[in-house]
Amino acid sequence: MTIQKLWTCEELTELGLGSRTTIWKRVRDGVFPKPVKLTNTITSPNRWLDQDIKNYFKELQRRTTG
Secondary structure, eight states, X not given: OOOOOEEOHHHHHHTTSOOXXXXXXXXXXXXXXXXXXXXXXXXXXXXXXXXXXXXXXXXXXXXXXX
């Protein structure tokens, strides 16, 4: 089992991926990866898997470099 970082929305905004609203719009539009919930409760925090964020950046780079 591999342990990977879980990103918060705040950390993603600090990376320059946009505001909280922008990130959620991108998730809704299928442009940005969906977060995972840590538990099955309604108050469970959303987190993004490190590998999903890395894949997002790789795909973004691939699209911009052709």
